[in-house]
Amino acid sequence: MSPRSDEPRRDPTGSRRGSARDAGPADGEPRTGEPGIGGISGARAYTPRGRTVREERGTPARGQGAEQRRTPRSTRSGDPFRPALQVLDGGRAAARSGRRDAPAAGRGAVVRTVAPRTPRGPAGDEPPPRRRTTPRAPRRADRPAARRPTRKPRRPPKLADSRLRLRLGTVLALTLFAVIGIRLIFLQAVDAPAYAGGGVIDRTRTVELPAPRGAIYDSTGAPLARSVEARYVYADPTKVEDPGGTAKALSPLLGIPVSKLMELMKPRKLENGIASTFAYLARGVEIPTAKRVQALELPGIGVHRDERRDVPGGDLAANLIGFTSQDMDGLEGLEARYDDVLAGQDGKRVYEAGLGDLGAPIPGGYSQTTPAKPGSSLALTIVRDLQFRTQQILSAGMAKAPGGTGAAVVMEIPSGAVLAQASNPTYDAAKPLPSDPVAREDAATSFVVDPGSVHKAITYGAALQEGVITPDTTFPVANAIKKGDTWFPDTHPADGKRMSVPGMLAYSSNVGAITVADRLGRDRLIDYQKRFGLGKPTGEGMPGEASGRLLPADEWSESSAGSVPIGHSVDATPLQMTAAYAAIANNGTYVQPHLVKEVIGPDGKRTPAPAPVTRSVLSPQNAAALRTMLEAVTTVDRATGLAAAVPGYRVAGKTGTGWRLVNGKKQPGEVSSFIGMAPAENPRYVIAVFVYAPNGGGAAVAGPAFRDMMQFTLRHYRVPPSADGSAPKFVVYPH
Known part of the structure; x- marks a missing residue:
């Protein structure tokens, strides 16, 4: 923009445009203060965007002349320095010009400018003013300058109601807080257990503490x-x-x-x-x-x-x-x-831990430990050294009876404690698998057999106790006896000669035993079988112990009177028969065999096992008499039990030959046995040996095995030998 000239601008007609202020100066006034001519006064009165506040206040009413409504061109000039000059001058030039609305001299005043009216649009608004094409007449000096009427600036379109927005915002905020509050109530009161449980599951760890x-x-x-x-x-x-x-x-x-x-x-x-x-x-x-x-x-x-x-x-x-x-x-x-x-009872430790790489226990977090309770220990009545030797002897004997089954029991008198209990075949308990299930069975409690002639001690003991016989009883014995449709012969024929009871036991006479049983009677024989512990488990402590079976009186046939007294038609286990002989050795008092001596708690406290069941079966006198008669089995010439005799000790016992039944069917071979006690005059131990030999020959195993086991046991416990000459002398066929 080129600098403003001091000369006033002229219109195309050559006349000077302006208001009354364009007239010549008053007397003596300099021209430099006149508006419209230029200079500082013109700059002060200039507003770039329209009329000044001073001019707004002096605008004539609608209807005045056009000249009066016109604003000098100088006031509508686009000079950008006019507002600043007005501020600097402070209105002094206006005061000199005599205007009433001028600010006081010497006081700084700011003249506010008013923006020009915005032209209205075509939709009903006023059209913009047309540009005048005819020249304007010069303004008279004696009339005030006409000013354009002022209009309020157009208000911007109303976009929104602030009060409505405030109300709407308040409602939304309250609704949000209400929803959050209700949700918190549900979380804290209703869903809290579920979320808490889920959180605990995620955080807690459980470590088992094995007992x-x-x-x-x-x-x-x-x-x-x-x-x-x-x-x-x-x-x-x-x-x-x-x-x-x-x-x-x-x-x-x-x-x-x-x-x-x-x-x-x-x-x-x-x-x-x-x-x-x-x-x-x-x-x-x-x-x-x-x-x-x-x-x-x-x-x-x-x-x-x-x-x-x-x-x-x-x-x-x-x-x-x-x-x-x-x-x-x-x-x-x-x-x-x-x-x-x-x-024992396993314990556990439950604690809070982090996740992932931070899976360590949380310090100060939840932690609870349930200590493990170790299990109690069992102290058995078994003696390790005696058990080892018993197994060793039985295994050596069973080598002569391949495919067979053997059982041996060593019982202490008078306690009834089982000192050794061996089975063959056996297995390694440290490596139980693979092994034959049959080899893992305890033959002493699960091996059910017809005991055979070892049962005759029960028959003679009942007859002694009932007074049917005495140690001195004798009677003629035939070579065989018939019961029902069955003949029962003797292996040592007596040819009808009179035979003593010890002789009948020494030669294992079937005829003699059946004759004694006939005198005793069926019912009393069954009663003594039960007293001696047959027909039900002993309760020794082994699981799955067989009960055996006694033939009820109503099931007896005519032949049963011959088979039952000699140990047939009777199902028993080696342990049951051992306990029956232990009653004879224990002065006629039956003592329940047992394996557990005491229970040792985790704290070392020892609790003895329950006392074994005891009952009287024979009187001490009859038990002693029966023991003496049984000594004939190991001493009489050609007796069946000579192989079981123990040098230096009196031995009372009985041999037996029976059968093995499986599901009611007789198995091939035979079951040979020997049960004895020593020293016979004051028994300390009872040992039973049972051998099932499918091919026969079990008798050659049972007797020697008993001898070796009893000899080791007596020496192990340092039992003194029997006195010389104390063994009785037996007469088999008295005259």
């Missing part, structure tokens, strides 16, 4: 079975990177074939469709071996604390002890029978 299983000791405190700390090796199939290489690395350490390990590590899904992340590879691994597995650092392979059942003796008393599962649950033998005593 050690109780041990099994012999009567001297030597361990027969015990639990030792071990490790188990497991795999997470989802993390195993190289199954083949992993299996090859673990196979020599765990002793498991590579193919089996690969099968165990094979990915599989659970019933819920989730991939399994755990699989046992080996249980009961020794700690040094587990450390070697850990050192391999195989992906997906881990080691954790475990428990292993240690059986130091291997097959020692294996048929009695039994074994446990890998989870320490008793499966057979005493381990199963007393599982509730031996098994």
